[in-house]
Amino acid sequence: MNEVLRTNGLVIGYEGKALFPAMDVALKQGDHVALIGANGSGKTTLFKTLTGHLKPLQGSVTLCGKPLEDHSANERAKLFSLVLTEKPDDLFLKVYDIVAAGRYPHSGLMARIPKQDEEMIQEKLQLTGVLHLIDRDFVSLSDGEKQKVMIAKALVQDTPIIYMDEPTAFLDYPSKVELMQLIRKIAEEEHKTILYSSHDLELILKHCPLLWVVAKGKPLTVGSPKELLERHIIEHYLSIDNLPL
């Protein structure tokens, strides 16, 4: 499988203070990885560095064979898409408008959406299960529906990598389970590389094949849930005494 992301001796942090030792990790096409760690352990800092918002203290991030900083704004828009905890809040934005904006990096100044793109918008809304909401005002949707629309936007953006910042936060339990299944489906069927952060440990251990675990000052550890549990990494990193699993 193709490698889409690699970090080379990457040290991240703020104001010269490193959060973890240098990290060398890679993601392949179709990888589906959950990033877990306690609040304040540096998940957001890692996301910001991977998306180019924050400069690394040392080392570099390579996306599809080229250093992140060498990709133009528009090239980046075609390499990774974001699903954030903050959501658009304009009262008149339609679901369609938001998902169609996913095609903007692929369109010209007048943002014309060709016919095959229209079909793609329909198809991705169908895939995330919110096609029936296409004409609705975005602000009127439930949190779970909003999340699915933002994922449809990311799919329409058609990038090899999708980063999601706590996609299951603010959802009720059934919606959390549904969203985890959706994420897995997207990774497997659409061959997207997905890296998302979450605090829903039980669900992650059940649904996610690969984990990145972080804690302040400790090296980022990669492994399957089974492997990490056996090595007691999760208990250790998250300071949980007895995992009730």
Added chain:
Amino acid sequence: MATLGILLAGVLLFVLNLLVGSVTVPFRQFWEVLTGAGDATARTIILEYRLPQAFTALFAGIGLSLSGLLMQTLFRNPLADPSILGISSGASLGVALVVLLTGQLSGMAVSTLPGWSTVGVTIAAFAGAFLVLLLILALSSRLQSMVSLILVGIMIAYIASSVTDVLKFFSQKEDVHTFVIWGFGSFSNVGKPQLWYLGSCILAGGFAAYLLSKSLNLLLLGERYAENLGLRIRRASLLVILVSGFLMAVITAFCGPIAFIGLAVPHLARFTYHTSDHFKLIPATAVIGMDLALLCNLIARLPGFDGNLPINSVTALVGAPIVIYVIFHRQKVLSK
């Protein structure tokens, strides 16, 4: 359907602007003037006074509304209006400097001098507005967030108006009167020759605003999504401020500071078409702005008001209830 109504209303309001005023022109004479005949007085009133005034209202309506729309989208704030960056306060200071300070220095009321034309005021207003715009553009590249930019704009407005107040305090009564009248705003100070300048500036600004539609649609999603969809935020914000500020500066120079149209019209456009897509919203805002400015000008000149009501009191009277409605509507939708 709505579009047709808005355009028809525009034509009707434009004709009424030519027909109605302090001097009653009978409809027969009015028709004669339009077809190229008619008596000299009626021709002068309609073609030399009312026609330029109607065009000025029309252009100002388009420009102010687009300027307001751009600010509301850039700051993602429904209560942002074109004056938020202090540009109209800059224009006021420019006019105050020319009208009040020259009178102070020469010891006589300049506004009473013969030959003191509106051209001087226009240039002073434009210079003041443009200096503030340049200052804002320079500062915006150093400010991290849009909120800081709003705060700096408001502070610049305070500084400009406090200097204006000091100038007023030390000035001749007649000059202060001239300045206050300018502050009421008016669509009647633009003669036929200057109308070309005003018209071409507004059309150029409007066209530039339309070309920014894609960026504006992205900005509406929030900065992080916009950036992730390939928008270069700083460059886009700078262009939006430049276009909005340019429109505002031109209109304030020719018509004085005119409030509420820029704040209210973008909301009317959103409600009428139920959209936030700027490719639709920009033309819609332009035509609704045109209608509303013509309506305000018509009300200001209704017979019985003995000439012109200050245009700003009319725009506030019409605009403020719209804004109050918007606030209540937002509250209703967001609490659902």
